[in-house]
Amino acid sequence: MSANDFLSGGFAPAPESADHFKIKKNYDLYIGGKWVKAAKRFKTTNPATGEVISQVALAEKKEVNLAVKAARKAYDETWSKMPAAERGKYLFRIARLLQERAREFAVTETIDGGKPIRESRDVDVPLAAAHFFYHAGWADKLDYAFPGAKVAPLGVVAQVIPWNFPLLMAAWKIAPALACGNTVVLKPAETTPLTALKLAELFDDAGLPPGVVNIITGAGETGQALVEHPDVNKVAFTGSTAVGKAIRRSVAGTGKKFTLELGGKAANIVFEDAPINEAVEGIVNGIFFNQGHVCCAGSRLFVQESIAVKVIKKLQKRMETLVVGNPLDKNTDIGAINSVEQLERIKTLVKAGQDEGACLWQPSGGVPRKGNWFKPTLFTECAQSHRIVQEEIFGPVLAIQTFRTPQEALTKANNTPYGLSGGVWTDKGSKIFKMTTGLNAGVVWANTFNKFDPTSPFGGFKESGIGREGGVHGLSAYCDLKI
Amino acid sequence: MKTEVLPFPARRDSPAIDQVGVEERAQRFCARSLKKETKMSALKLAVTMLDVTTLEGADSVGKVRQMCQKAMQPLPGDPSVGPAAAVCVYPRMVATAAKAVENSKVQVAAVATQFPSGQMRLKERLAEVRYAVGEGADEIDMVISRGQFLQGEYRAIYDEVAACKEACGKAHLKVILETGELTTYDNVRYASDMAMAAGADFIKTSTGKVPIAATLPVTLVMLQAIEEFYERTGRMVGMKPAGGISNAKLALQYLVMVREVLGPKWLTNKWFRFGASSLTNDLLMQIRKQETGYYQSGDYFTQD
Numbered sequence: 040m041s042a043n044d045f046l047s048g049g050f051a052p053a054p055e056s057a058d059h060f061k062i063k064k065n066y067d068l069y070i071g072g073k074w075v076k077a078a079k080r081f082k083t084t085n086p087a088t089g090e091v092i093s094q095v096a097l098a099e100k101k102e103v104n105l106a107v108k109a110a111r112k113a114y115d116e117t118w119s120k121m122p123a124a125e126r127g128k129y130l131f132r133i134a135r136l137l138q139e140r141a142r143e144f145a146v147t148e149t150i151d152g153g154k155p156i157r158e159s160r161d162v163d164v165p166l167a168a169a170h171f172f173y174h175a176g177w178a179d180k181l182d183y184a185f186p187g188a189k190v191a192p193l194g195v196v197a198q199v200i201p202w203n204f205p206l207l208m209a210a211w212k213i214a215p216a217l218a219c220g221n222t223v224v225l226k227p228a229e230t231t232p233l234t235a236l237k238l239a240e241l242f243d244d245a246g247l248p249p250g251v252v253n254i255i256t257g258a259g260e261t262g263q264a265l266v267e268h269p270d271v272n273k274v275a276f277t278g279s280t281a282v283g284k285a286i287r288r289s290v291a292g293t294g295k296k297f298t299l300e301l302g303g304k305a306a307n308i309v310f311e312d313a314p315i316n317e318a319v320e321g322i323v324n325g326i327f328f329n330q331g332h333v334c335c336a337g338s339r340l341f342v343q344e345s346i347a348v349k350v351i352k353k354l355q356k357r358m359e360t361l362v363v364g365n366p367l368d369k370n371t372d373i374g375a376i377n378s379v380e381q382l383e384r385i386k387t388l389v390k391a392g393q394d395e396g397a398c399l400w401q402p403s404g405g406v407p408r409k410g411n412w413f414k415p416t417l418f419t420e421c422a423q424s425h426r427i428v429q430e431e432i433f434g435p436v437l438a439i440q441t442f443r444t445p446q447e448a449l450t451k452a453n454n455t456p457y458g459l460s461g462g463v464w465t466d467k468g469s470k471i472f473k474m475t476t477g478l479n480a481g482v483v484w485a486n487t488f489n490k491f492d493p494t495s496p497f498g499g500f501k502e503s504g505i506g507r508e509g510g511v512h513g514l515s516a517y518c519d520l521k522i
Numbered sequence: 523m524k525t526e527v528l529p530f531p532a533r534r535d536s537p538a539i540d541q542v543g544v545e546e547r548a549q550r551f552c553a554r555s556l557k558k559e560t561k562m563s564a565l566k567l568a569v570t571m572l573d574v575t576t577l578e579g580a581d582s583v584g585k586v587r588q589m590c591q592k593a594m595q596p597l598p599g600d601p602s603v604g605p606a607a608a609v610c611v612y613p614r615m616v617a618t619a620a621k622a623v624e625n626s627k628v629q630v631a632a633v634a635t636q637f638p639s640g641q642m643r644l645k646e647r648l649a650e651v652r653y654a655v656g657e658g659a660d661e662i663d664m665v666i667s668r669g670q671f672l673q674g675e676y677r678a679i680y681d682e683v684a685a686c687k688e689a690c691g692k693a694h695l696k697v698i699l700e701t702g703e704l705t706t707y708d709n710v711r712y713a714s715d716m717a718m719a720a721g722a723d724f725i726k727t728s729t730g731k732v733p734i735a736a737t738l739p740v741t742l743v744m745l746q747a748i749e750e751f752y753e754r755t756g757r758m759v760g761m762k763p764a765g766g767i768s769n770a771k772l773a774l775q776y777l778v779m780v781r782e783v784l785g786p787k788w789l790t791n792k793w794f795r796f797g798a799s800s801l802t803n804d805l806l807m808q809i810r811k812q813e814t815g816y817y818q819s820g821d822y823f824t825q826d
Contacts, residue, residue, distance in 0.1 A: 045564035053555035317543025360782045369555040466538035
């Protein structure tokens with residue numbers, strides 16, 4: 040029997056090919072429909088190997104000014120004057136082009152960010168296209184979205200997005216902004232700028248008028264300069280709660296509109312009458328999807344004490360079948376941790392969990408030597424006061440607690456500074472309604488987890504943010520509604 | 523090992539099945555990508571798990587003999603492929619089949635108990651089982667009374683499986699649930715739990731005679747039932763999806779599912795079978811493709 044025999048070994052390598060397109064060695068800034076050079080550059084690396092993929096321009100104050108100016112010009116002269124149906128046509132064209140080049144975007148996303156190709160191919164890219172399609176349809180129907188109101192665009196929108204879903208977040212931000220008649224300056228995260236820059240190339244191919252979308256790359260300072268720019272009318276941010284708070288302080292008193300999508304520490308609540316096998320699968324999808332780099336990840340599991348042993352045993356068995364490794368391999372379930380910094384943060388919190396007395400479990404398989412990796416991890420014997428229960432880990436680490444009554448589950452689930460998402464698993468319909476209305480979270484799933492759709496509003500309460508994205512609620516964040 | 527009959531299980535002891543969740547999970551197995559030696563070894567494994575089947579009114583001695591030959595020697599000149607696990611025929615053809623596969627590893631399975639509908643008195647159905655065993659059948663594929671199940675007469679199903687098991691003697695009992703007629707995953711799960719408690723050696727999805735036969739999600743529900751039965755009792759039960767598995771790609775998806783739900787222990791023809799008639803040649807064609815890099819014409823694979 041050979042090493043990859045079906046009965047005894049792992050799967051033979053099944054890598055997605057990356058040779059049908061090119062990632063350039065250097066990328067500049069996309070401002071006013073042109074590629075503009077900056078004085079400095081920074082590297083973006085492949086987190087699975089540590090290799091440098093590309094050198095990307097670093098936008099400073101001067102370039103931020105240029106980008107906002109270009110967006111303002113495009114807003115005043117072109118985009119706000121264009122008939123809404125025409126704006127819709129551009130969005131439809133972008134959506135179709137994205138579908139045509141889906142594989143190129145999926146592979147780039149995986150190389151730059153470390154997520155498994157199965158996810159970038161089956162989730163990120165199709166959902167990104169779906170967001171453009173959905174909002175394309177709204178462009179000329181805004182009056183019907185807000186009956187009785189006069190709908191006007193806001194102007195220039197500053198958008199800062201995170202590294203966990205680089206392309207999807209770009210689509211999530213750009214599509215509604217353009218549909219409502221705004222122009223955009225977008226800054227992708229410094230560790231994952233490539234798909235946003237490829238999206239700029241795609242906008243060029245779609246013939247989008249210059250300056251309607253500008254993409255500038257850089258780290259926190261670039262983002263800060265953009266958000267604080269006086270000629271920006273709205274700020275849309277997805278990222279950490281700490282940065283979100285800073286942004287909210289900086290826009291206070293400026294009249295800028297804002298939406299913030301921040302951290303989370305979702306409770307996934309499993310009752311003894313739940314469809315148990317599907318619940319186990321939902322727990323796995325809830326926490327290990329995208330290596331747990333998901334703001335709405337189900338990172339706290341509450342399981343009814345009467346079935347806790349059974350659920351944990353099933354969970355461990357399922358985790359043994361998860362394939363950790365090369366993100367480009369089609370069989371990979373868990374890819375690389377996005378950056379060295381994030382890996383350190385996960386390690387620190389996991390160590391804190393052990394020190395505080397929670398019980399760690401990891402599956403038996405190994406991880407590659409090169410690159411940033413962390414095994415899927417369970418903590419049992421967790422208490423509400425543990426750091427791993429209180430703080431967002433943003434990695435493949437699940438903290439398990441038991442509960443005895445529905446009321447206890449609700450109390451503990453809501454006992455967190457966050458309020459982004461939650462999940463309830465039970466076969467009893469009335470219990471679903473009781474629990475989901477009791478959870479203080481913006482998005483609640485019943486008998487499933489981590490389901491996203493452009494028609495459905497997404498956003499949180501408390502320190503998880505303010506405002507909604509997606510659906511009609513999301514549109515209103517990009518419109519000036521005169522009632 | 524003598525199969526122990528367990529008490530009649532209550533319906534509420536079977537866990538709820540979420541339709542959306544189970545279908546999603548089944549789809550996830552299809553995303554596994556088998557290449558090179560993994561694919562080759564899986565294809566060859568699949569051939570050894572075939573219950574090569576003919577269940578037609580027109581079955582004749584000559585046809586059954588030819589099919590048996592194919593089961594013993596699926597790819598003439600290549601002894602590394604096959605033989606198949608069994609041939610599956612109507613009771614009248616058992617003696618013919620048993621003679622044809624004599625001295626080979628291939629088993630003879632007979633459908634019985636008024637296959638495919640089961641609409642007959644239990645007495646006559648049991649007599650059919652005894653007849654088939656007497657003719658030389660190693661395995662009996664029985665059908666449950668779906669009508670009675672849907673009427674809520676669950677204990678009757680448990681009793682008929684237990685009675686068939688007794689009538690089988692040394693022969694192995696496969697219990698066909700006809701999942702296409704049970705309709706819901708909850709029903710499939712309960713019927714699986716009942717059949718296993720009553721002594722089934724195998725549980726099987728379908729007769730192949732109704733429009734909806736084996737599917738990945740329904741098989742997943744049954745595999746989960748087998749897994750939990752094993753956890754509880756320590757007894758292994760086999761699984762046979764049947765009907766509608768007509769190409770190699772789909773067969774491999776089933777094998778991936780067995781591997782990930784039950785583990786490699788179940789990946790032998792003692793514990794997993796495919797009930798299929800047209801799957802054989804597609805498996806053989808894919809094996810040749812893996813060996814040579816080219817698809818061969820259908821003329822190079824025997825039609826039996």
